[in-house]
C-alpha cells in the first residue's frame with residue numbers, strides 16, 4: 015500500500031466569487047481573493063492510499079464512510095488519474111496507480127457545527143493528497159484547476175495566506191486558477207474572529223444561488239463588469255502594501271455588494287439575518303469610535319460573520335465584542351487565546 019497525507023486550510027473570501035460562466039467546469043464570472051486562515055485553527059487533514067488489492071474507491075469523512083459518487087468528485091479523480099497515467103506512460107517502472115482504487119480518510123479540526131463552509135478545504139486536501147501520492151510534477155496553480163472543479167472556492171485553499179483566483183478567459187478553464195498574492199508571513203499580524211450567528215445548513219446552496227443571481231440580477235452585471243475588475247487590483251495592492259484601512263473598506267464593500275446582488279436576484283436570496291445586520295452596524299460603530307478602521311466584516315452564503323483585524327487592535331475590538339457577547343458560549347473554548355474565537359449569538 016502507498017500513502018500520502020496533506021492538510022488544507024479553510025479560506026474566507028474578501029472579494030467574493032459569485033456566479034459561474036460554466037457550471038460543469040466551475041468557471042467564475044469574476045476573479046476573487048481570499049485570506050487563508052492559519053492551519054492550527056481551521057483545516058482539513060486528508061490521507062490518500064492506493065493498493066492493487068483495493069476493490070473500490072472509498073472515502074471516510076470525519077470517521078464516517080461517505081460516497082465518492084458525486085459528479086464533482088469523479089471529475090477530480092479522473093483528472094488526477096489521467097495525469098498519473100501520463101507519467102506512467104513515460105516511465106515503465108512506475109506502479110500503475112492510475113488503474114488502482116483509492117482509499118481516502120479526511121478529518122476537519124473544527125466543529126462542523128461552526129457553520130463554516132468546509133467544502134473548500136475538503137476538496138483542496140483531497141486533490142493535493144492524491145497529487146502527492148501520484149507524485150505529480152505539476153505546480154500548485156496547475157493542481158488548483160482540478161480542485162476548482164470540485165468546488166470553485168477550493169482552488170484558493172491550495173495556498174496559505176493571501177490568494178487570488180484569476181477567472182481566466184478560456185472556455186476550457188485552462189487559465190482559471192489560483193495564484194499566491196502574498197504568503198501568510200507577509201502580513202502575519204492579520205487575524206480573524208468568527209461570529210457564529212447560526213450553525214444551520216445554508217438556506218440556498220451556493221451553486222443554485224449563483225445561478226439565480228446570474229440569470230435574474232441586473233445589479234450583478236454591473237458588479238462583474240464595472241466593480242470587481244478594479245477592486246481586484248486595488249485589493250491585491252492593499253495586501254502587498256499591508257494597508258489595513260484600504261483592505262478593510264474593500265472587504266466590507268465587497269461583502270455588501272455580493273449580498274446586494276443576492277437581494278437583487280429574483281426571487282431574492284437572503285443570507286444575512288438581523289443578527290448579521292447588527293454585526294455590520296457594530297463594526298462600523300467601532301471604526302467610528304476609534305476614528306480609524308480597525309475591523310472589517312465579511313459574510314459568505316450564510317449569516318455568520320468573519321471579522322478581520324490586526325493583532326495590535328485585538329483588545330480594542332474585543333472590548334466591544336466581549337461586552338456584547340461575553341455571556342454566550344464559546345469564549346471558554348480553546349480558541350479564546352488563539353487567533354480564532356467562535357461563539358454563538360443566537
Ligand code: PMV
Pocket residue numbers: 026027029030031032046131133165166167168220221314315
Ligand atoms: O465554492 P462554493 O461553491 O462553495 O462558493 C463559494 C461562494 C462564497 O463563499 C459566497 C464566496 C467565495 O468566494 O468563497
